[in-house]
Amino acid sequence: MMEKLRTVRGVHDLLPDALHKHKKVIKAGLNVSSKYCYSEIEIPIFEFSEVFKKPLGNSSDIVTKENYIFKDRSDDELMLRPEGTSGVVRAFLNAGLVQDIPQRFSYFGPMFRYERPQKGRLRQFKQFGVECIGISNSMADIEVISLGYEFLNKLNIIDKISLKINSLGDADSRLNYTKALIDYLNDYKSQLSKDSLKRLSENPLRILDSKNSVDQKILINAPNVLDYLNERSKERFENVCEGLDILKIKYEIDKSLVRGLDYYCHTAFEFITDELGSQGTVLAGGRYDGLSKMLGGVEVAGVGWAAGVERLALMVQGEYINSPDIVLMAQTEVYNHLLLPIMNKLINEGFRVEIIYTGNISKKFKRANKINASFVVLLGEEEVAKKVIKLRNMMLGSEQLIDLNQGIKVIRKTLQN
RNA sequence: GCGGGUGUAGCUCAGUUGGUUAGAGCGCGGGUUUGUGGUACCUGAGGUCGCCGGUUCGAAGCCGGUCACUCGCCCCA
Structure with missing residues (x-):
């Protein structure tokens, strides 16, 4: 590094x-x-x-x-x-x-x-x-x-x-108690830890939560705050x-x-x-x-x-998951820009969408699988010619050629369950 | 601020008594089957071995310092 x-x-x-x-x-x-x-x-x-x-x-x-x-x-x-x-x-x-x-x-x-x-x-x-x-x-x-x-x-x-x-x-009780505590601790001055000794003059109450074992022993018989309320x-x-x-x-x-x-x-x-x-x-x-x-x-x-x-x-338990509902991919790079309007439409419908731009189809699917996408929308020669999308359900492995608006309905219905 | 432990690729670690170009698994990138994924195969990138100095012909491995994390103290949320 x-x-x-x-x-x-x-x-x-x-x-x-x-x-x-x-x-x-x-x-x-x-x-x-x-x-x-x-x-x-x-x-x-x-x-x-x-x-x-x-x-x-x-x-x-x-x-x-x-x-x-x-x-x-x-x-x-x-x-x-x-x-x-x-x-x-x-x-x-x-x-x-x-x-x-x-x-x-x-x-x-x-x-x-x-x-x-x-x-x-x-x-x-x-x-x-x-x-x-x-x-x-x-x-x-x-x-x-x-x-x-x-x-x-x-x-x-x-x-x-x-x-x-x-x-x-x-304030009154605190003052009285502090006095009593100082009186008591004064008798043990020689045994107190260095920190506690310093606090005796500066902030005696803080001696109470000392973890020093000698201090703790001394404190066992020290006056109790609650008795001085x-x-x-x-x-x-x-x-x-x-x-x-x-x-x-x-x-x-x-x-x-x-x-x-x-x-x-x-x-x-x-x-x-x-x-x-x-x-x-x-x-x-x-x-x-x-x-x-x-x-x-x-x-x-x-x-x-x-x-x-x-x-x-x-x-707290819980992992951070942010997987897309739908992954968009094109058969070849030439169709990549056609994915953008589809993405906009889908996010306006409320879905989480990610586009995969690079790699061959196999790599793209691997990536889609890895990020746990529920659906893949694939655009290739055939789809563009027919003005449809190929919609693949990644959970079931089933796919269909379908009109985008129809596809949205299918996706919504599936994700609701 | 005080005392102990740790520090090798993104992650988990290996690295023999100091010896040539520092490794593995996972992960990551590209690709293979000429439009399809939890598997396979090929291939690539990535480390000045925390940093600085010392000892040595030679150090990731020894010594010193330093930095960061971690544990205890302190303190607190």
Whole structure:
């Protein structure tokens, strides 16, 4: 392979087969979310970097080391979007929709993160997501999780996926808990992993999902987030769980589930599979009531999630088939141009048509067979003279000389069965 | 960002202890039976053996570096 002719690391071409699966995932998402009355929106692929920096938190990996930040010709600092929520909320604020809540949005498109590529982890990847903005009631959390569940269900993969859920509580609860956690962990400072030690001062909650075995041992007796929820937060979380029970959606409360991004509060959840190696999270989200304010807007409640399109596509079955209903061929090249008006007529009748221009008759039939054509229309000396076509049914191997209009009827009738 | 594995034609792989013009199957192109296909036959194209450098009379095979993919960590979707 020519070394210079390649895509950049972690960025892949999508050939028909893979693209087909991606579309299948996105279609299912749009389909289900539109039934929940979520409206599709599209927002820019890049924004002023502040749009992401503020809400995601300056200590988050996404902002510190995984960003694609660059300056354009007018010296504005821009960032390729690493996720969708911040942009959606920004768009919501810009459009003045605070005056018209609730708003329910769905979106999909490429996101960018400078990470080390792996299976199911790319530098340019697609997310499909939904956001329910303007409802602080816990019902919205349930609605959104239910939507995610139905989405995965439509993709026929829900039985390979489990749901984990947790609550971080409101700002008060979060603060109290963080204090307690720091107090506890301070006694183990000498044993904590390097990463965790760093987080102790920057973002203590993130220590909870450390996979370091020593950290995990220390964490066994650490204070539990759920014990530090104040009445309001606790009741809220119970409501969410109850709602899931009523929907018969199975879940597991995971006290170590902490979303990595600063803007989350209250409900956090993840749909996880063990089929994708270490990239098991397939759909994740939570509540982000503080986000709007971080962006400089008024306080607006919100919940949502995002799903990894290529991760889901890896789990989805189905090959891409695009075989023609009818293949057109001429006995010799001189008749090739006579095939074009026939093609136009046939595609206007709604058929999928391909013309085979080269090769001898035998080769042409081989090709027609290979691409799985249902019918062949053959034009030769005799047909042209008699102003008919030869129509061959490739499934049966039968053929007849027939007027084109009559032939169309035959084809239609056959394909309907 | 850290650690392990892999890298030969479009695909799946072979390539003996380093030795002349690097192979197979499948796939692809053209053709054979003078208007017909899942079979057959002939024939062709396609590889600077990921890339760069080193050792050697000589390297696809050894050494170093680099890139990409992959697995685990990290992070997340």
